[in-house]
Amino acid sequence: MRILSIRIAMLAFAIFLTLAPSGVWAYSYGSADTEDMAETFKLVVSSLEQSPPDWDGALAAHKARRSEISSHFGEPVAVTLDNNFKSRKAPETIANYKAMLLMNLDRRFENTLESISDYAKAKLLLAKAKATFDTLSPYVEAQLPSTEMERLKKDFNTALDAIGNPGLFGVGKKEADEKVLKATVNQIYSKIKPFFPFAASSGTDQGSEPSGDKGTNQAEPNTIEGTKQHAPMTHENKTNSVVTLSVIGGIVIVGGAAVWWARRKGFF
Template sequence: MKKFSVLFFITFFIINALSIHGVEAYSYGDPNEEKVAEVYKEMLVKLDENPPNFTAAKKSYESVQEEIDMHMGPEPSKLILKNLADEDKQALTDNMEKLLVLNIARRLDSIENNFSEYETTKRLLAKGFATYEALSPKVEAEHPENNKKIRADFDEALQALGNPGLFGVGKKEASLDSFKQNKDEILDTLKTEFKIKSLDVGHFSESATESNAGGKKDWTDVSNIRNWIPLILIAAVIIAVVIFVVRRRRK
């Protein structure tokens, strides 16, 4: 009986440890890439060719134009397409950078408007951070202190989202006020860095669900083999305990 009790507590400890490990791993998750940011990087490569390849850059932009027009209105595209037609590399680069800042603002606004949806807001923050990663080299080169500050603000914003935990284990309360403060600091720094007067992102959808289309919640994705490993380990331990107890009783 004493051995059975020991094995029971060992099993409980293993299950508890696995649960905590699953819910306390704070990370940005898989941002699934932010397409606008990826296109920006593609365009920079094309514009750095000698001579600049505006035709290829335009083709890259057109792959996301519909999404940009839908979420931000037609004005950004009109300006960027004009820069492409005029083959104005500097103006085009500047306006693409401003577009990415607007995209970050869009993501952060969606988080604030849907703050209770943890899995979705975490993905939105990941997309916002992925967008900033595309701008980060320029910020780092010109004002490294601002790059450091923005990254710290993103980290704090992630913490502000809290964590619902798994079955209540590892739960951490969210703080909308803290998130708003981090959001304002990120956007204020970006406005100063890229000389933007207003962050009016146009008539984009306020529903945060669009960023989760095609995505799956990390710990509920049954197609991901990694999510089965803890369950398999738990089942193996339980089976081993049962077999051990049955054999002991037979003796």
């Protein structure tokens, strides 16, 4: 009887592990393969690249994300983007949205460095940095040879490795290497930063459009130290408990049905 109970429990647990989506186990910082700022960028660009440009659609996407843009990157950045929409100049608007994504890459790298002691959180934040980078990649590829692009992609693997790994019950544990992580994210950031200068509106404290060196971006620092203060990640901290409980409940029902079926078939 005891062996039978153990078998039933093992089957139910195996079914739960198989059916449970990864989100059930993840930290509550949102989906790892999506980045809200990048998704907004895609909506803005796809709207403005229509003929004629869909300014209403682009502006709606911008307004939905504006408060976060202001919170994370400063009100002058949000005001500049507001003015870009008012001027209805698609190239300038798209260019500054690219620069805003660069700021977001800096933010995610900073967050990753700040969270290096928390493996799951650091890994997720690095994934969001990668999602931001992937969105900018087509524009970077137009500026860099394929060999350098491949190097940048490998750098993300190096950064992931530098986060370390807690292992399973200590087995396979690897300590994080903050020095390597910092050097790697700075290498990625410094390589693509020159391609996305931010042209601030006159009257904002970000200054005017940089002159001379195309790579000068007055909205962002030259290095990432993991010490910059960003607004709390309130948006990522939200989870839908109803959905989570519904998923778990559904898995329990399916698992129970599978155990019942297995017993009827004589597997136990």
